[in-house]
Amino acid sequence: MNTRSDFAIIVVAAGRGSRAGDGIPKQYRKLAGKPLLGHTLDALMRAAPGAAIIPVIHKDDLDLYESSAASSQAPSQLRRPVFGGATRQASVRLGLEAAAGQVPEPELILIHDAARLFVSDTLVTSAVAAAKSYGAAVPGATVSDTIKEIDAEGFVTATPPRRGLRAVQTPQAFRFELILAAHRAAAAKGILDLTDDAAVAEWAGHRVHVFAGEDANMKVTTMQDLRTAEMQLLRGLVDIRTGQGYDVHAFGPGDHVWLGGLKIAHDHGLVGHSDADVLSHAITDALLGALAEGDIGSHFPPSDPQWRGAASKIFLAAAAVKVRARGGAIAHIDATVVCERPKLGPHRDEIRASIARIVDIPLERVAIKATTSERLGFTGREEGIASLAIATIRLPL
Known part of the structure; x- marks a missing residue:
């Protein structure tokens, strides 16, 4: 018209x-x-x-x-x-x-x-x-x-x-x-x-x-x-895509860790350029991967001082905005946290709710699981935390 x-x-x-x-x-x-x-x-x-x-x-x-x-x-x-x-x-x-x-x-x-x-x-x-x-x-x-x-x-x-x-x-x-x-x-x-x-x-x-x-x-x-x-x-959103994300951070001095935008008390912190929210980083990479738009480091490089100590929910929210800017929708997020401690069971629903708020999707579209590595590897030795994530998005053709 x-x-x-x-x-x-x-x-x-x-x-x-x-x-x-x-x-x-x-x-x-x-x-x-x-x-x-x-x-x-x-x-x-x-x-x-x-x-x-x-x-x-x-x-x-x-x-x-x-x-x-x-x-x-x-x-x-x-x-x-x-x-x-x-x-x-x-x-x-x-x-x-x-x-x-x-x-x-x-x-x-x-x-x-x-x-x-x-x-x-x-x-x-x-x-x-x-x-x-x-x-x-x-x-x-x-x-x-x-x-x-x-x-x-x-x-x-x-x-x-x-x-x-x-x-x-x-x-x-x-x-x-x-x-x-x-x-x-x-x-x-x-x-x-x-x-x-x-x-x-x-x-x-x-x-x-x-x-x-x-x-x-x-x-x-x-x-x-x-x-x-x-x-x-x-x-109308017939282009269905999935992306995967993986991140690790080592333990260091501190009294809490950030996971999915939630602050959880612990006897160590996680070391990173930002707040080292390993779960948010993995989900961010999964969303960017589904869009075929690089990874978190290409959008928020650790060499840039403005991101030092930044809240990782900023990165996660930005990835969600990129999905919507393409006319798309986040269909589902499924992530796993691998660590011996802290125990995430008591915090699981709060973490899900935090992620749902950050990416602005219903709670039922966020799944969070936690597991140990049976005392094997760096996570088993309690040297750090790993996280894996898969994101499913829908885009118009």
């Missing part, structure tokens, strides 16, 4: 997503290694590379939003986030007011739900064209199920014919002045619970055109929807 400057896109991301189960709001949940909102922003940026994007978020979610925005492909398109209101209608109105303050003010506005991450270039193009032609337009998918109207006791009162029914989606598209005036008028009259922007335009007396939606343009609402969306994303 050609670069445009005459329309903007409001992305509504202020909801709590309670139907998606416990945890952070669904728009910030990770799908294939990236927040759902990040996928949505990327889709809109691909479809409309010249459009300003105005996110509307909950006031408590600024940190979550900034992390999602940082994962997007073209953050320069993003405008300062707007804090939403108590309802979706209120949030959209606040986004429209922010757009009204832009120079130049947009001629057209698209309003899109953050939870629809599979919005296509074609759908955005159709929405813009429909708004130009009709002033108010929404995508609608045909309904395949028979729809029943029921009364308060659950009895059927009517069966509307399917040919006249549409399941309405976003992005909904309008002449900017039309929908801004409609939202302002509705708010002034105390009409606050309309469920979409087409309903606001209808309330204000405007005819709303319905153009063809897309079945693929699903809205993520439930936990099952999250799983379905992730599977859809992973189908």
